[in-house]
Amino acid sequence: MAQYNFDEILERENTDAFKLELRKFFFGTDEVLPLWVADMDFKAPPAVINAIKERAQHEIYGYTIRDSKFTGAIQNWLSSQHQWNIEESWVKFIPGVLASLVIAINEFSEEEDRVIIQTPVYPPFHSIVKENNRELVQNRLIETDGYYTIDFELLEKQASNPKAKLFVFSNPHNPVGRAWNEEELKKIADICIKHDLLIVSDEIHSDLCLFDHKHIVLANLCPELKDRIITGMAPSKTFNIAGLSTAYAVIEDNKLRTRFDKRLSAYQMYMGNLFGGVALTAAYNEGAEWLSELKTYLEGNALLVKEFINKNMPEVGFVLPEATYLLWLDFRKWNIPHADLKKAMIEIGKVGLNDGLSFGVEGDGFQRLNIGSPKAVIQEGMERILKVRNHFIK
Numbered sequence: 001m002a003q004y005n006f007d008e009i010l011e012r013e014n015t016d017a018f019k020l021e022l023r024k025f026f027f028g029t030d031e032v033l034p035l036w037v038a039d040m041d042f043k044a045p046p047a048v049i050n051a052i053k054e055r056a057q058h059e060i061y062g063y064t065i066r067d068s069k070f071t072g073a074i075q076n077w078l079s080s081q082h083q084w085n086i087e088e089s090w091v092k093f094i095p096g097v098l099a100s101l102v103i104a105i106n107e108f109s110e111e112e113d114r115v116i117i118q119t120p121v122y123p124p125f126h127s128i129v130k131e132n133n134r135e136l137v138q139n140r141l142i143e144t145d146g147y148y149t150i151d152f153e154l155l156e157k158q159a160s161n162p163k164a165k166l167f168v169f170s171n172p173h174n175p176v177g178r179a180w181n182e183e184e185l186k187k188i189a190d191i192c193i194k195h196d197l198l199i200v201s202d203e204i205h206s207d208l209c210l211f212d213h214k215h216i217v218l219a220n221l222c223p224e225l226k227d228r229i230i231t232g233m234a235p236s237k238t239f240n241i242a243g244l245s246t247a248y249a250v251i252e253d254n255k256l257r258t259r260f261d262k263r264l265s266a267y268q269m270y271m272g273n274l275f276g277g278v279a280l281t282a283a284y285n286e287g288a289e290w291l292s293e294l295k296t297y298l299e300g301n302a303l304l305v306k307e308f309i310n311k312n313m314p315e316v317g318f319v320l321p322e323a324t325y326l327l328w329l330d331f332r333k334w335n336i337p338h339a340d341l342k343k344a345m346i347e348i349g350k351v352g353l354n355d356g357l358s359f360g361v362e363g364d365g366f367q368r369l370n371i372g373s374p375k376a377v378i379q380e381g382m383e384r385i386l387k388v389r390n391h392f393i394k
């Protein structure tokens with residue numbers, strides 16, 4: 001019997017929600033149904049809410065530490081959810097998973113060195129590399145009927161350039177929804193070792209594998225990567241607590257970790273948010289059941305989208321995601337210029353999706369849909385997309 005009500009529609013107006021308040025800036029209007037930014041329209045687990053309320057009642061919110069309650073919760077979580085047994089000392093608090101990328105780029109590469117990402121991919125992967133004056137190398141994923149795989153031949157070639165220093169990995173992948181398999185991960189490891197690349201493995205979506213897919217932690221599968229891998233993780237996507245700015249890097253190798261730590265302190269990023277620590281600990285200690293129900297609900301939403309597409313717009317390309325609540329929809333068969341697609345979603349559909357091109361040129365003709373909302377909202381979003389289709393296809 002379901003314990004949690006993900007169908008409940010909650011008001012998010014006037015809560016300073018990025019997803020709502022920045023619609024005007026990104027879409028030019030507040031009128032779009034917000035199905036973009038990767039947070040969910042669900043309450044956090046009751047254990048998290050209660051822990052925050054209880055701590056808030058103390059009414060002193062001074063500087064805070066994260067001790068073995070925090071790291072112990074992480075150790076138990078990684079062990080029970082991902083069969084990854086880590087030591088307490090490997091864990092470094094960071095204010096967001098992206099901070100691990102910023103730190104790694106600056107600590108482990110020089111200006112004009114090359115950083116490889118796999119496109120289409122989460123837009124900050126592009127911008128962080130460029131804004132830190134590194135050369136962006138795009139290892140394009142191969143798309144076959146909506147299913148994405150890695151071009152290892154190209155990756156090998158790109159990695160072999162002596163200027164290539166870092167490989168930034170999204171596992172599971174945002175936006176294509178792949179939970180990379182053992183064979184793929186081992187090939188990645190081989191290439192990175194052969195060409196001496198450091199790996200930033202962004203595993204922020206690791207808890208959100210769907211439809212019986214299983215997340216494999218790269219550092220756990222390939223211990224030979226020990227001295228060249230930084231794994232970034234967080235409870236933020238999993239438990240819908242991204243606003244609490246609490247994440248962590250797991251780094252086994254002492255030398256690598258010491259350098260990472262030094263940079264963390266040079267950037268003054270180590271302090272963190274009191275409530276974030278409280279929330280992480282409660283979520284990891286008591287949130288497993290909630291997560292299990294959430295994943296069932298998200299699977300239902302993904303199936304709703306699939307059925308809606310099959311019935312009403314079968315030409316729209318879509319495969320069920322292996323992980324994440326982000327769906328990568330392919331509108332290329334509508335045969336309209338991308339700019340018109342984007343504009344029509346906003347103006348005709350009044351639906352706020354993430355524009356495909358923001359993930360790289362491979363996103364031409366695509367839009368990303370966030371299904372982390374009550375079913376009725378997702379249904380409404382699909383009706384709005386159908387309206388756009390009916391505008392173009394008579």
Ligand SMILES: Cc1ncc(COP(=O)(O)O)c(C=O)c1O
Binds near residue numbers: 038
């Ligand atoms: C792949 C990926 N990495 C990182 C982030 C953001 O992480 P953080 O807010 O912890 O920096 C996101 C958010 O959508 C993401 O999808």
